[in-house]
Amino acid sequence: MEARVQRELYDQMVLIRTYEEAILREYHADKKPVFDIGAGLVPGEMHLSAGQEPVAAGVCAHLTTDDAVTATHRPHHFAIAHGIDLNAMTAEIFGRVDGLGKGRGGHMHLFDPKTHFSCSGIIAEGYPSAAGAALAFKKRGTGQIAVGVTGEGAANQGAFHETLNLASLWKLPAVFIVEDNDWGISVPRSASTCVASNAERAAAYGMPGIRIEDNAVEAVYEAAGHAVERARNGGGPTLIEVHTLRLWGHFEGDAQGYRSDIEGVPGQDPIPTYEATLRSAGVLDDAAVVETQTRATELVESAIAFAKASPEPDPSTVLDYVFA
Amino acid sequence: MTTTTEQSSKRLNTAKAMVEAIASEMERDENVFVLGEDVGPYGGIFSSTTGLIDRFGPERVMDTPISETAFIGAAIGAATEGMRPIVELMFVDFFGVCMDQIYNHMAKIHFESGGNVKVPMVLMTAVGGGYSDGAQHSQCLWGTFAHLPGMKVVVPSNPADAAGLMTAAIRDDNPVVFMFHKGVMGLPWMAKNPRSIGPVPDGDHVVEIGKAATPRRGSDVTVVTLSLSVHHALDVAEELAGEGVDVEVIDLRSIVPLDTEAILESVGRTGHLVIVDEDYQSFGLSGEIAARIAESDPTILKSPISRVAVPDVSIPYSRSLEYAALPTRARIKAAILEQVSK
Numbered sequence: 001m002e003a004r005v006q007r008e009l010y011d012q013m014v015l016i017r018t019y020e021e022a023i024l025r026e027y028h029a030d031k032k033p034v035f036d037i038g039a040g041l042v043p044g045e046m047h048l049s050a051g052q053e054p055v056a057a058g059v060c061a062h063l064t065t066d067d068a069v070t071a072t073h074r075p076h077h078f079a080i081a082h083g084i085d086l087n088a089m090t091a092e093i094f095g096r097v098d099g100l101g102k103g104r105g106g107h108m109h110l111f112d113p114k115t116h117f118s119c120s121g122i123i124a125e126g127y128p129s130a131a132g133a134a135l136a137f138k139k140r141g142t143g144q145i146a147v148g149v150t151g152e153g154a155a156n157q158g159a160f161h162e163t164l165n166l167a168s169l170w171k172l173p174a175v176f177i178v179e180d181n182d183w184g185i186s187v188p189r190s191a192s193t194c195v196a197s198n199a200e201r202a203a204a205y206g207m208p209g210i211r212i213e214d215n216a217v218e219a220v221y222e223a224a225g226h227a228v229e230r231a232r233n234g235g236g237p238t239l240i241e242v243h244t245l246r247l248w249g250h251f252e253g254d255a256q257g258y259r260s261d262i263e264g265v266p267g268q269d270p271i272p273t274y275e276a277t278l279r280s281a282g283v284l285d286d287a288a289v290v291e292t293q294t295r296a297t298e299l300v301e302s303a304i305a306f307a308k309a310s311p312e313p314d315p316s317t318v319l320d321y322v323f324a
Numbered sequence: 325m326t327t328t329t330e331q332s333s334k335r336l337n338t339a340k341a342m343v344e345a346i347a348s349e350m351e352r353d354e355n356v357f358v359l360g361e362d363v364g365p366y367g368g369i370f371s372s373t374t375g376l377i378d379r380f381g382p383e384r385v386m387d388t389p390i391s392e393t394a395f396i397g398a399a400i401g402a403a404t405e406g407m408r409p410i411v412e413l414m415f416v417d418f419f420g421v422c423m424d425q426i427y428n429h430m431a432k433i434h435f436e437s438g439g440n441v442k443v444p445m446v447l448m449t450a451v452g453g454g455y456s457d458g459a460q461h462s463q464c465l466w467g468t469f470a471h472l473p474g475m476k477v478v479v480p481s482n483p484a485d486a487a488g489l490m491t492a493a494i495r496d497d498n499p500v501v502f503m504f505h506k507g508v509m510g511l512p513w514m515a516k517n518p519r520s521i522g523p524v525p526d527g528d529h530v531v532e533i534g535k536a537a538t539p540r541r542g543s544d545v546t547v548v549t550l551s552l553s554v555h556h557a558l559d560v561a562e563e564l565a566g567e568g569v570d571v572e573v574i575d576l577r578s579i580v581p582l583d584t585e586a587i588l589e590s591v592g593r594t595g596h597l598v599i600v601d602e603d604y605q606s607f608g609l610s611g612e613i614a615a616r617i618a619e620s621d622p623t624i625l626k627s628p629i630s631r632v633a634v635p636d637v638s639i640p641y642s643r644s645l646e647y648a649a650l651p652t653r654a655r656i657k658a659a660i661l662e663q664v665s666k
Contacts, residue, residue: 068405102438111437118404118441122428128397129429135398136405139357139383146401159424162394169389321439322473324497 001218003283009061009217010278011292013053013271016077018296019086020048022304023076023093027252035253041308042094044106049077051215051247054270055179056081058220059147059240062228068116068133068146070126072179073108075119078149084112086303096310103313104321116144124150124157127176131163134172134237145173145231152241153184155198164205164239171236175227178239181246186258202239209239215270245270333484333523337510339371341483341524345490346373346410350380353408356494359386359395360412369414370450370509392422396447400430403445408494410446416465416503419449430499431474445500446493451479452505452552452602454650455514459638462646464551467601467608469501470579476500476533477580481508481554483522485577488531496533505602507552517555534581538590542572545663546590548613549600550576553651557600560657569664579609584616588624591617595626596663600651605633627666630659 023042030040037044049056052074060081063069071078079089084100092099093107100110108121116133120126130148137144154160155178167174178198182189195201202209210227212219220242227238245268249256256262278284336344350356357380358373364387367374377385388395392413399411413419419426426447433443453462470477476498480486486504493500510520539554540561547557554575561571572590576583591597597617599610610631617625632651640646 068401070401100438100440101436104438105436109432109436111433111441113404113437113441116405118433120429122424125397125424125429128394128425129401129404131394132398132401132403132409133405134401136402136407139402139407158421159393159397162389162391163397165389166391166394166398321435321437323476324434324439324442324444 001221005061005221006218006278006281006283007288009057009221010274010284011296012057012061012081013217013274014292015296015299016053016056016080017050017271018293019080019300020050020076022300024048024252026304037253046107046252047074047250048248048252049074051245051270052179052181053077054215054217054220054274055177055242055244058217059175059177059224061221062224063145063147065115066144068130068144069149070130070133070146071117071119071149072126072151072154073119073121074151075108075110079110079117079119082115082117084110084115084117086299087306088112090303090307091310094307094310095312096307097313098306098310102321124154124159126150127159127163130174130176131167131172134167134174135170137173143232145175145228147175147177149177149179151184152178152180152182152189152198153187153192154178155201156192164202164207164237167237168205168207171234173231173234174237175224175231176237176239178241180241180243182261183246183250183259185250188260197241199239199241207237207239209241211241211243213243215242215244215268217270217274332526334526335521336483336524337521338480338483338486338504339374339509339511341487342372342490342504343374343376344524345487346494347376347379349491349494350376350384355406356408356410357384357386358410358412359388359399361388361390361414363387363412368412370504370506371511372412372448372504392418393425396422397425397429399445399447400425400433400443403443403499404433404441408444410448410494412448414450415461416449416451417460417463419465426475427472431472434498435474442497443499444497446490446502447499448502448504450506451503452507453639453646454507454552456641456643456646458641462639464503464603466503466579467603470609474499475580476578477503478533478578479503479505479550480577481505481551481575482519483510484524484529485531485537487524488529489533489577491530492533495530500533505552508555517552519555519558531577533578534583536577536583536586537575538572538586539575540571540573542570542594544570544594545596545598545660546572546574546587546594547598547600547656547660548574548576548587550579551602553600553602553656556651556653556656560653560660564657564660569660571660582612584620587613588617588620592624595624596666597625597629598656598659598663599629599631599633600656601631601633602651603634604636605631606636608633627663630663632656632659
């Protein structure tokens with residue numbers, strides 16, 4: 001792989017992690033000494049994507065902001081990798097008026113027409129609308145594609161199966177991603193399906209299914225490259241499952257008492273792993289690592305500052321935007 | 325905004341009127357397309373898309389698999405990308421299988437996005453009973469959708485309104501749930517109401533969503549209703565005219581938005597109100613109308629209101645039982661007579 005691409009993938013993953021760490025910090029900052037989910041600068045549930053950066057970085061490297069992405073309730077890594085405006089996204093997470101949804105959506109409901117990005121709080125809900133975006137692109141012959149993202153828990157949902165069938169039937173320019181982080185909240189994959197790999201399920205819908213082990217960003221990049229090319233060239237959809245890693249809890253405040261794999265998890269963190277690979281390949285050195293981190297920190301802290309400076313929405317506008 | 329071209333109209337049944345409205349919008353705007361179950365060569369189970377595939381081809385009139393979540397969700401995705409899909413799910417009773425896409429996704433995107441993403445789509449479906457199709461094929465359920473914010477709910481009762489409201493629904497930037505009663509479609513295989521065939525104005529005929537109609541003026545009692553029950557109410561009104569009772573009939577035409585002003589104005593004149601609703605009685609449209617009057621000015625009522633609705637029971641199969649549950653002419657007549665006797 002070209003060093004330029006490797007560096008881009010690394011930089012993207014670092015930016016995502018830096019962002020998630022900053023949100024984690026802000027989320028917990030004023031929820032002490034007693035944790036209150038609705039209190040503080042960042043209220044509500046918070047689902048962070050630490051550990052899953054390779055999926056978003058590897059897939060979105062092949063997309064432009066003209067392509068659509070429908071992500072899950074754990075959306076930040078895909079939003080960032082797809083090029084969403086960091087300030088507007090952060091202001092939305094803080095519930096502020098300059099947010100993507102002017103404070104109506106929150107972190108699970110980020111909608112950005114500029115990058116054709118959306119996400120939702122319901123399992124597998126975004127798969128059908130990814131197919132619909134792809135249908136619109138196909139009808140118009142624009143060459144755009146749509147990427148739908150779910151977790152492995154969603155692969156047992158009707159919306160998942162219906163969408164794969166429909167997208168394959170209509171040969172839609174779409175790529176479907178399954179992030180298998182092994183856990184559907186507290187239920188391990190082994191307790192939710194007998195299928196070893198959700199990629200096998202693609203065969204039932206007449207589309208290629210690929211599973212990538214080891215949370216390897218370069219493997220995701222390669223597979224997504226083929227799938228995106230196939231979609232753009234009219235070959236129809238592809239399903240890619242990535243065996244990734246949920247480094248933290250399902251949501252912030254989740255003590256993960258149910259989790260049997262917690263001991264070995266920190267050692268599998270994909271960012272230091274990839275950094276070590278790139279260092280030994282001569283792509284990264286100390287200066288490059290510092291440069292990447294510095295740039296990421298500046299971007300993220302600037303977005304956090306922007307969000308904090310943005311006002312709360314005016315309560316008198318509560319009924320706005322129900323109808324167009 | 326209601327445009328009625330008096331000099332030029334054609335007589336159509338409601339189904340054909342809807343098809344003509346869809347066709348004319350498809351000709352006007354290439355972003356409009358139709359998808360759903362049996363909308364292609366079959367022409368829609370209740371003839372709502374008959375002939376469209378011959379005129380526009382399978383690219384714009386798309387038969388879908390029986391995958392309501394996927395194809396309604398696909399319509400949502402296409403709408404957010406600027407298309408204007410019309411999606412049919414043949415019976416409203418089936419909406420449970422894809423309700424998430426409807427009330428959590430379609431109806432909420434505009435709000436959640438702070439107005440940045442529009443979902444201009446029409447979700448059309450057949451409602452209502454009266455032909456022994458049983459508890460899972462005979463409901464109206466419009467109150468359910470009206471209760472959940474973010475979608476308009478349109479329920480025409482006649483061909484002209486069906487055409488004009490369909491045109492308005494397609495051009496609307498909001499998701500519109502368009503519910504047509506099987507009994508008003510004028511289908512050859514169903515008992516026909518004489519008003520299911522009527523004049524439809526030529527040209528750009530648009531009926532504004534949110535404005536009730538008053539198909540019959542009267543001074544003694546107001547009947548507020550919609551859909552097939554409008555016809556029942558008009559039939560009863562004609563009968564009662566011979567008995568010296570002057571009934572006003574209001575056809576709501578849409579329940580989101582609800583034309584509260586038209587109801588208050590009429591009841592303000594008559595002082596007596598009968599609400600006829602083929603949906604379940606409790607926690608629904610009839611209760612909402614009563615509440616709006618109570619909140620506005622309950623003193624306009626000369627007597628307590630009467631409700632003729634489905635008495636909170638699933639629609640039975642057997643003809644005798646079904647008609648015991650539905651808002652029949654007999655029940656409407658009794659309610660009116662009770663009102664004017666108070």
